[in-house]
Amino acid sequence: MVTKVEIKKMATAGSVESNDILIMISKGEGNIHIELESVVEKQFGEDIKKVIHDTLIEEGVNDVKVIAKDKGALDFTIKARVKACIKRGVES
């Protein structure tokens, strides 16, 4: 069982450079809400959202708003950015 992690403030991680992804998070409205914009949205939009979603769940976050601007990041980059962003969002 993963302990529940609460997002306390807005945070960002990553960038809009090529092969990276910019993740912004803030407190949710009771659920996980992901807005994604990607250069490969047509091909991989749903997969990217799934990676973000699964990483959040793994980290114990289930109440968060996420805005993601993807510039063709690979899965582990996405994961790393989401994790870093959560760490920044729980610090107060």
Add this chain to the structure above:
Amino acid sequence: MFFSDEINKSNDKEIKEIRDFLNKYDVIYDNPDKTFVIRDSGKIIATGSASGNILKYFFSDEEYQGQGTMSIIYNSLLNYLIESNIPSFFVFTTSCNKLIFESLGLTEVYSTDRVALFEGGFYNYSKWIKEVKSSIKDKEGKRGAMVVNCNPMTLGHKYVIEKALENVDELLVFVVEEDQSIFPFIDRFNILKNELSNNDKITLIKGGPYIISQGTFPTYFIKRKDEMLDIYTKLDGSIFADKIAKDLEIDIRFFGSEPTDVVTLAYNNSMKEILRSRGIEVKIFERKSLDDIVISASWVRKLIKEDRMEEAFGYLPNSTIEFLKSDKGSDVIKKIQGE
């Protein structure tokens, strides 16, 4: 690989450097909240700044364009905004820079031939308009709109609102939300609410960030000052006509006439043209006068400043008078008189 540095605002040497850099683009550095630069061998080659929730002064040395300097600057500014608890922001820029800002993941709100407005962060136009839509009833008959600042609400405002009501079945009153006025937004809004609460044909709406005021419209990228008003009006008018009025099915917009201020007069005239060209009716009402004095909020503020309160009350509806007599009201009075 480039890195961005923050400009230390207490370091005169750095301030001079950024001033000189921007001077090359005919831009005057007016002390924004935060400035980032990228340097190559110590020399500034790119920059960007934030003032409140507006990002500006994006410039990059020609020699270094196409090397991703803007995205480095943008990233630093974004981190700064989020850390400062500013959840959404705007970029005003020239239309020829559209592609750059699109590639930074920003969303275009509107572009005219001269200026483009982008937004980013957690809030955006479609969220705002959805909220507004859910706060108003389904359209019945003719729907009109007005934009007011009401700093503070006078009998003149009340008169124009009543005149407008004679022409429509329902009236949306947008209250300018930016706190650039001496009466705080929340008080301006509540005074209107109290004064108009008994009329269910009126819906009061918080103006949000999309009713752009001249105060927040940065002009540094417009070289000729005399073109400024025209470019600003076109952007403000087009956003209203092509987005807000369309999404909220507004048929007619009302204005109060402008007998004294030349700038507002020019603004109203050009606004009229834009709205009419988009099929939106425009009606302008003569402002109400009392004893040969045209009632205006600025006249009332002048009376308050000179402590002629009883005279000022003569131009004000009950709700404004009540507010001025409250504790919060006396703070505002002190602020006006202290200026």
